[in-house]
Amino acid sequence: MQQIDLGLTSEIEQIQLFEKVDGGADGKRSGQNNSARLSYHPAFITESQCSHLFDALLQKIQWAEESLWIAGNQRKVPRLVAWYGDLGTNYRYSGKLHEPLPWIDELYTIKQKLEVELETPFNSVLCNLYRNGQDSMGWHADDEKELGDDPFIASISLGQPRAFHLKHKTNPSLRHKMTLNSGSLLVMQGTTQRYWLHQVPKEPKITQPRINLTFRNIIG
Numbered sequence: 001m002q003q004i005d006l007g008l009t010s011e012i013e014q015i016q017l018f019e020k021v022d023g024g025a026d027g028k029r030s031g032q033n034n035s036a037r038l039s040y041h042p043a044f045i046t047e048s049q050c051s052h053l054f055d056a057l058l059q060k061i062q063w064a065e066e067s068l069w070i071a072g073n074q075r076k077v078p079r080l081v082a083w084y085g086d087l088g089t090n091y092r093y094s095g096k097l098h099e100p101l102p103w104i105d106e107l108y109t110i111k112q113k114l115e116v117e118l119e120t121p122f123n124s125v126l127c128n129l130y131r132n133g134q135d136s137m138g139w140h141a142d143d144e145k146e147l148g149d150d151p152f153i154a155s156i157s158l159g160q161p162r163a164f165h166l167k168h169k170t171n172p173s174l175r176h177k178m179t180l181n182s183g184s185l186l187v188m189q190g191t192t193q194r195y196w197l198h199q200v201p202k203e204p205k206i207t208q209p210r211i212n213l214t215f216r217n218i219i220g
């Protein structure tokens with residue numbers, strides 16, 4: 001495996017945390033798992049590495065255009081996507097089951113760094129390319145059954161900073177907005193996917209591309 005230096009881990013900083021906002025924990029869960037926790041590490045990948053990594057991923061990832069059938073009409077998904085992972089980590093998105101592409105060095109290196117820093121395993125990554133501000137991802141939760149209960153998701157952003165919104169599934173007064181900068185890591189854990197939705201809204205004025213990598217652990 002090619003070694004890629006992703007920079008100093010001492011720069012990691014936790015600045016955001018949702019705690020005990022759900023009010024809906026089922027009695028089986030206790031302690032930390034009861035909360036929807038979000039932590040943001042603004043410089044997980046150093047600035048000097050970001051542009052090199054962005055260019056490599058833009059070129060090497062097998063970006064694909066997906067379509068969705070909505071009420072009998074075929075609609076293009078407004079971004080390019082690719083799914084990488086260990087053999088067998090099949091994942092359903094855009095209404096289709098996807099088999100993983102084999103790891104490329106850059107993605108594998110980030111996966112290993114995340115596993116060390118966050119002390120949790122990842123066996124796959126969903127890659128999204130937002131070509132400009134017309135590309136987006138609508139409200140959803142990463143709550144597919146393949147991810148198990150309360151999945152731990154590590155989201156790396158490179159390139160154009162984009163807005164990231166969260167809203168509680170049933171309490172509309174609970175909302176959170178943030179910007180995901182280049183080189184940042186956003187960790188979503190606890191009950192985030194159970195009680196919250198997230199989106200990357202369109203920002204029509206934006207002309208520059210962004211790559212987002214969400215590392216996941218597919219179970220079984």
Ligand SMILES: O=C(O)CCC(=O)C(=O)O
Pocket residue numbers: 126128137142155164180198200212214
């Ligand atoms: O692009 C992002 O920041 C979010 C991506 C996302 O929510 C997903 O891949 O499920």
Ligand SMILES: [Fe+2]
Pocket residue numbers: 140141142198
């Ligand atoms: Fe998501």
